Amino acid sequence: MCLRLLLSILVSIAGLACAARIPGPEERIVGGSYIPIEYVPWQVSVQNNSLHCCGGVIYSDRAILTAAHCLSNVTVTDLSVRAGSSYWSKGGQVLKVLKTIAHPKYVPKLYNPYDIAVLILEAPLRLGGTVKKIPLAEQTPVAGTIVLTSGWGYTRENSSFLWPILQGVHVAILNRTDCLKAYKHVNITIDMICADGQRWDTCQGDSGGPLIETTKGGHRQLIGMVSWGDGCGTNPGVYEDIAFFHNWIKYTVKKNIYKSIVKI
Structure with a gap:
């Protein structure tokens, strides 16, 4: 994301912007791999x-x-x-x-x-x-749904170089209770959904990117959008609920x- 707004950075630096990004060599999806644009x-x-x-x-x-x-x-x-x-x-x-x-x-x-x-x-x-x-989801995804996210963001925290090739990773939707437990100090509002952030996650540089579900009929739809998270690959990623x-x-x-x- 043009900042996945790592909380540690946000506490110390207010008003970070797109223009403030300084490219560095190891940015991409955490725990993911190359995904061709034809697939997303x-x-x-x-x-x-x-x-x-x-x-x-x-x-x-x-x-x-x-x-x-x-x-x-x-x-x-x-x-x-x-x-x-x-x-x-x-x-x-x-x-x-x-x-x-x-x-x-x-x-x-x-x-x-x-x-x-x-x-x-x-x-x-x-x-x-x-x-x-891509069509928009009309219903919030249920816990356990396996979804795909992609982007050019960091592969780990505190990196500073844009990975040049698109990366993708599958994550699982968490139930609201587990998300609230992970973020006891944060108000997880009704517009947010969470996905498992243990080892596989989005990071800085991925904000605004897609969270995609493949339905039982084989159709793909946009169910979420990368927003923020506390760390990369350590806590749940938080996404805006498209429905x-x-x-x-x-x-x-x-x-x-x-x-x-x-x-x-």
């Missing part, structure tokens, strides 16, 4: 001044979903999205961001409730084999894409 064609790299800072998910050819904290202290004119490549630094399609819309209840602070945002692109993506939108935001996402995209078309 909805994954994008959200970039600030052409440097990866967060993950994102293709909702439509003009709309990208990401974490709201990825937009802290950044200028929309500096933002772009790279889609259709397993590499954050080359290949695929690169489009500028026209507008950013964070959830109205999001307030930049520790633990990031309502940590979701929509990016409206200046031009439509060319959808195809390596660039695809909770389903109606807000649809309304926000429809409203703002119409406005952008009229403006153009």
Whole structure:
């Protein structure tokens, strides 16, 4: 994530932003392995001044979903999205961001409730084999569901170099009781879901990236979005629950894409 907001860092540094990221050589999903973009064609790299800072998910050819904290202290004119490549630094399609819309209840602070945002692109993506939108889940996943997450983030805590190739890892959804036990000092709000963070996890650089479930019918859907966690691979990862935001996402995209078309 453009900061997976490690709590230890957040306590000491307020208002970390995309622009503050300094690339280093060992960033990627913790405990994962290379995953080709063809397998996760909805994954994008959200970039600030052409440097990866967060993950994102293709909702439509003009709309990208990401974490709201990825937009802290950044200028929309500096933002772009790279889609259709397993590499954050080359290949695929690169489009500028026209507008950013964070959830109205999001307030930049520790633990990031309502940590979701929509990016409206200046031009439509060319959808195809390596660039695809993904449907939104309408129900919160049940505990024990095995899900897939991906990104270009750290492979361990306190690393500082962007891993160039996309990584993926499977994690299991935790029940709310276990999540609350792991985070006794944190208010796990109704918009959040947790996934097992023991050995396999997301980390800094993965924020805004997808959490994907494959249904019994073989269809894949977006059930979560990388938000935050205490450490990497040591405690549960916390994700925004897409089912909770389903109606807000649809309304926000429809409203703002119409406005952008009229403006153009």
